[in-house]
Amino acid sequence: MRLCSVFCHSSFPEYFSSGMGEFKVHRVRFFNYVPSGIRCVAYNNQSNRLAVSRTDGTVEIYNLSANYFQEKFFPGHESRATEALCWAKGQRLFSGGLNGEIIEYDLQALNIKYAMDAFGGPIWSMAVSPCGSQLLVGCEDGSVKLFQITPDKIQFERNFDRQKSRILSLSWHPSGTHIAAGSIDYISVFDVKSGSAVHKMLVDRQYMGVSKRKCIIWGVAFLSDGTVISVDSAGKVQFWDSATGTLVKNHLIANADVQSIAVSDQEDSFVVGTAEGTVFHFQLVSVTSNSSEKQWVRTKPFQHHTHDVRAVAHSPTALISGGTDTHLVIRPLMEKVEVKNYDAALRKITFPHRRLISCSKKRHLLLFQFAHHLELWRLGSTVATGKNGDTLPLSKDADHLLHLKTKGPENIICSCISPCGSWIAYSTTSRFFLYRLNYEHDNISLQRVSKMPAFLRSALQILFSEDSTKLFVASNQGSLHIIRLLEGSFKHLHTFQPQSGTVESMCLLAVSPDGNWLAASGTSAGVHVYNIKHLKLHCTVPAYNFPVTALAIAPSTNNLVIAHSDQQVFEYSIPDKQYTEWSRTIQKQGFHYLWLQRDTPITHISFHPKRPMHILLHDAYMFCIIDKSLPLPNDKTLLYNPLPPTNESDVIRRRTAHAFKISKIYKPLLFMDLLDERTLVAVERPLDDIIAQLPPPIKKKKFGT
Amino acid sequence: MVQLRPRASRVPPSAMVDEGQPASEEEEEAEHGLLLGQPSSGAAAEPLEEDDEEGDDEFDDEAPEELTFASAQAEAREEERRVRESVRRDKTLLKEKRKRREELFIEQKKRKLLPDNILEKLTAAGQTNIKKSSGKLKEANLQKENEDCDKGSDSKKAKVQKVQSVGQNKSYLALRLKDQDLRDSRQQAAKAFIQNSLYGPGTNRTTVNKFLSLENKRLPVKKAAAQFLNNAWGTQKKQNAKRYKRDLFPS
Numbered sequence: 001m002r003l004c005s006v007f008c009h010s011s012f013p014e015y016f017s018s019g020m021g022e023f024k025v026h027r028v029r030f031f032n033y034v035p036s037g038i039r040c041v042a043y044n045n046q047s048n049r050l051a052v053s054r055t056d057g058t059v060e061i062y063n064l065s066a067n068y069f070q071e072k073f074f075p076g077h078e079s080r081a082t083e084a085l086c087w088a089k090g091q092r093l094f095s096g097g098l099n100g101e102i103i104e105y106d107l108q109a110l111n112i113k114y115a116m117d118a119f120g121g122p123i124w125s126m127a128v129s130p131c132g133s134q135l136l137v138g139c140e141d142g143s144v145k146l147f148q149i150t151p152d153k154i155q156f157e158r159n160f161d162r163q164k165s166r167i168l169s170l171s172w173h174p175s176g177t178h179i180a181a182g183s184i185d186y187i188s189v190f191d192v193k194s195g196s197a198v199h200k201m202l203v204d205r206q207y208m209g210v211s212k213r214k215c216i217i218w219g220v221a222f223l224s225d226g227t228v229i230s231v232d233s234a235g236k237v238q239f240w241d242s243a244t245g246t247l248v249k250n251h252l253i254a255n256a257d258v259q260s261i262a263v264s265d266q267e268d269s270f271v272v273g274t275a276e277g278t279v280f281h282f283q284l285v286s287v288t289s290n291s292s293e294k295q296w297v298r299t300k301p302f303q304h305h306t307h308d309v310r311a312v313a314h315s316p317t318a319l320i321s322g323g324t325d326t327h328l329v330i331r332p333l334m335e336k337v338e339v340k341n342y343d344a345a346l347r348k349i350t351f352p353h354r355r356l357i358s359c360s361k362k363r364h365l366l367l368f369q370f371a372h373h374l375e376l377w378r379l380g381s382t383v384a385t386g387k388n389g390d391t392l393p394l395s396k397d398a399d400h401l402l403h404l405k406t407k408g409p410e411n412i413i414c415s416c417i418s419p420c421g422s423w424i425a426y427s428t429t430s431r432f433f434l435y436r437l438n439y440e441h442d443n444i445s446l447q448r449v450s451k452m453p454a455f456l457r458s459a460l461q462i463l464f465s466e467d468s469t470k471l472f473v474a475s476n477q478g479s480l481h482i483i484r485l486l487e488g489s490f491k492h493l494h495t496f497q498p499q500s501g502t503v504e505s506m507c508l509l510a511v512s513p514d515g516n517w518l519a520a521s522g523t524s525a526g527v528h529v530y531n532i533k534h535l536k537l538h539c540t541v542p543a544y545n546f547p548v549t550a551l552a553i554a555p556s557t558n559n560l561v562i563a564h565s566d567q568q569v570f571e572y573s574i575p576d577k578q579y580t581e582w583s584r585t586i587q588k589q590g591f592h593y594l595w596l597q598r599d600t601p602i603t604h605i606s607f608h609p610k611r612p613m614h615i616l617l618h619d620a621y622m623f624c625i626i627d628k629s630l631p632l633p634n635d636k637t638l639l640y641n642p643l644p645p646t647n648e649s650d651v652i653r654r655r656t657a658h659a660f661k662i663s664k665i666y667k668p669l670l671f672m673d674l675l676d677e678r679t680l681v682a683v684e685r686p687l688d689d690i691i692a693q694l695p696p697p698i699k700k701k702k703f704g705t
Numbered sequence: 706m707v708q709l710r711p712r713a714s715r716v717p718p719s720a721m722v723d724e725g726q727p728a729s730e731e732e733e734e735a736e737h738g739l740l741l742g743q744p745s746s747g748a749a750a751e752p753l754e755e756d757d758e759e760g761d762d763e764f765d766d767e768a769p770e771e772l773t774f775a776s777a778q779a780e781a782r783e784e785e786r787r788v789r790e791s792v793r794r795d796k797t798l799l800k801e802k803r804k805r806r807e808e809l810f811i812e813q814k815k816r817k818l819l820p821d822n823i824l825e826k827l828t829a830a831g832q833t834n835i836k837k838s839s840g841k842l843k844e845a846n847l848q849k850e851n852e853d854c855d856k857g858s859d860s861k862k863a864k865v866q867k868v869q870s871v872g873q874n875k876s877y878l879a880l881r882l883k884d885q886d887l888r889d890s891r892q893q894a895a896k897a898f899i900q901n902s903l904y905g906p907g908t909n910r911t912t913v914n915k916f917l918s919l920e921n922k923r924l925p926v927k928k929a930a931a932q933f934l935n936n937a938w939g940t941q942k943k944q945n946a947k948r949y950k951r952d953l954f955p956s
Contacts, residue, residue: 122895692931699911
């Protein structure tokens with residue numbers, strides 16, 4: 001524990017008027033969050049999902065059909081530096097890392113099914129056979145190991161001929177008879193049956209440059225016509241004939257490393273990513289307009305990244321890339337997109353689609369969650385007043401109260417501070433921690449609540465009740481625990497077991513302010529509503545096609561507001577067990593097309609204590625107050641009303657006024673909530689601040705600088 | 706007489722073999738090969754010798770020197786063979802001795818190790834632990850055990866496997882620290898490799914500050930650098946000043 005009064009940025013209270021009354025806004029920019037860089041990307045054609053692994057060992061699953069929503073994630077681990085990621089048989093996900101272990105993930109229960117040592121030192125590369133029954137692993141000691149994928153595990157089958165140096169890349173021939181393995185300075189082609197190297201193709205260390213560094217083969221791809229494409233650290237993309245072991249063609253595309261390659265299923269295009277941040281698209285095109293002879297041509301460069309592109313993937317309709325600059329970029333290919341709608345637009349995903357911040361309204365505290373620590377800040381305050389748009393001077397600066405480091409190498413999954421500010425809970429994959437905070441004037445003291453019950457090991461979501469007397473924990477076995485908090489101790493009240501036959505874990509929780517209702521939602525099935533007084537399941541909101549991104553229960557009415565990844569918002573009355581009239585109306589009329597085209601999910605919903613008709617919600621790029629009493633906008637009305645109608649006549653204002661009051665002042669917005677009736681807190685994370693903390697990029701000469 | 710010459714010329718190679726005393730076992734092996742090859746050449750030479758002896762019987766007085774030479778040669782060969790045999794015997798004895806000692810060592814090592822049944826249980830426990838899902842209490846305890854093991858690595862006893870409880874409760878996982886160290890060092894080496902190949906010398910990297918200033922340079926309104934202060938400046942001077950201060954005003 002550390003008591004600290006140092007602060008980097010200040011919290012700027014300023015006035016903000018949304019046409020819904022004026023708010024004082026704490027504009028918080030001291031959340032020093034840096035997402036970790038993307039290391040691997042694996043696209044699953046069958047379920048249209050994308051697995052992304054980051055340098056801290058986190059693995060995330062994005063559902064590309066559900067508006068690119070990050071529906072699942074597996075928390076990282078310090079020693080688990082994932083270097084390879086692949087899907088097998090459509091539904092199974094494997095990863096290999098520098099600790100030498102092959103890990104299979106349980107996509108239902110959201111934990112690790114098993115970890116198996118490959119006994120070859122750190123694992124650099126992995127590839128699943130085209131038929132999906134065998135797994136190849138390339139290791140540090142130069143061995144290529146073949147594993148058989150059995151229904152519930154993997155089993156070592158045999159080693160291929162050992163090579164001199166580490167195997168950094170692997171690729172199967174689509175027929176499954178040969179593999180190509182990229183090492184340092186050479187590529188080997190193996191015969192799968194005999195396990196011996198058929199060809200060894202030496203790669204030139206330098207092409208045009210003067211570098212005498214070793215040439216690292218960062219990626220290989222084996223095409224069905226026997227061509228092996230390699231990308232290497234000298235900046236070359238080379239085409240080899242695997243039958244003769246000779247170099248066919250050479251493209252020098254970068255002054256720096258070419259770090260990744262992915263080929264489309266039709267083998268008519270492939271994509272490579274370079275350390276300069278450029279992604280190149282190569283296509284197989286006819287040499288002349290009507291000849292059958294085809295040639296690989298570099299067609300399009302894309303510069304969506306500033307840093308190294310460590311991983312690329314090729315879906316049937318899009319190029320996917322990710323790298324050290326932490327962005328996941330999905331670039332649809334215009335020629336492959338059938339309908340030119342908003343789905344054809346570029347997507348850039350930077351921030352996690354879940355909340356990392358929780359807030360204690362009573363004490364004006366913010367709890368920030370990082371990979372390995374938590375930070376507790378007290379917001380500053382001001383006595384000054386001003387008009388709309390003014391920045392107010394701080395009379396008291398924001399305070400860094402607490403820096404809480406986790407024990408052990410595991411990343412934090414979730415964290416929460418109680419509304420009264422006297423409890424903090426967080427969880428890693430194996431342990432659950434609960435702390436009691438005591439405030440004495442300016443000092444705070446922290447006391448760990450020991451002897452947590454055995455069933456509280458790992459939580460996917462933690463929530464405190466409004467009066468801070470109850471703790472709700474969604475564990476990864478699908479059960480929900482209710483714990484009563486007493487002064488410095490606790491008592492287990494009840495556990496809602498998952499319905500039989502489901503193993504799906506709950507990822508989102510919401511509790512009603514009166515403490516009677518608890519809503520919980522998993523990744524795909526509907527939202528369950530529990531009655532806390534009677535400790536039983538009250539009802540289940542009908543399942544919707546798209547995953548839930550945020551949940552909240554309104555104060556007096558006990559209406560459950562649900563936001564889905566396709567940007568639909570539903571309101572469901574818990575006492576009546578049906579959708580509300582407003583929800584039916586908006587579903588009938590449909591949301592504004594611009595509302596549906598937003599590309600970040602709603603991550604937080606809250607309510608105004610005095611205005612029951614208002615719903616406050618936000619995504620990464622906007623903050624919105626929905627006034628249910630006003631008419632809904634249709635596609636002809638202006639959705640975004642940037643200026644509050646102050647100088648217009650009342651008639652026009654009334655005509656243009658609609659239910660959605662949207663503000664885009666604060667972005668990228670990670671968290672926004674109402675502290676009291678007249679005060680908002682907005683936590684921003686400017687992208688420049690993130691870039692300033694990333695590893696150094698490649699030097700590029702820019703004209704005129 | 707005519708036949709003697711080739712025989713005389715045949716003798717030196719075998720003598721040469723004998724002279725060179727083998728130092729290492731490999732050479733010994735080679736010599737064995739030669740020795741094995743010897744009998745065949747010897748068998749080829751024997752009938753000739755018998756012919757000579759018959760000739761010697763016929764003319765007893767005429768050439769005693771020659772007879773003595775032949776017999777002496779035979780004797781010498783016999784002597785040679787005996788010496789060789791004894792050397793070989795010594796060697797086999799030595800080998801056997803070494804073998805016995807090695808066996809003894811193995812047995813001693815085994816005696817130091819844990820009993821078989823415990824070892825069996827250990828391996829079985831390890832497998833079941835892997836099978837178990839990660840998010841369980843065992844994992845937590847395992848973590849604790851790992852930490853304990855790390856702490857214990859300083860002590861000399863750490864070489865020996867640390868087993869606290871094996872069997873039914875399975876709340877601990879025994880790890881061999883040697884393996885863990887090897888794995889860690891390999892992982893470190895792998896990380897160093899990736900760091901060196903991406904960010905090492907010759908990779909043409911710039912600094913983040915320079916990278917961000919590229920945009921700033923072309924903007925009509927210039928902003929301050931992202932990292933305005935460079936803490937690396939004047940480190941030597943700062944250190945000198947510190948030392949000077951400390952020397953001047955020792956507290």
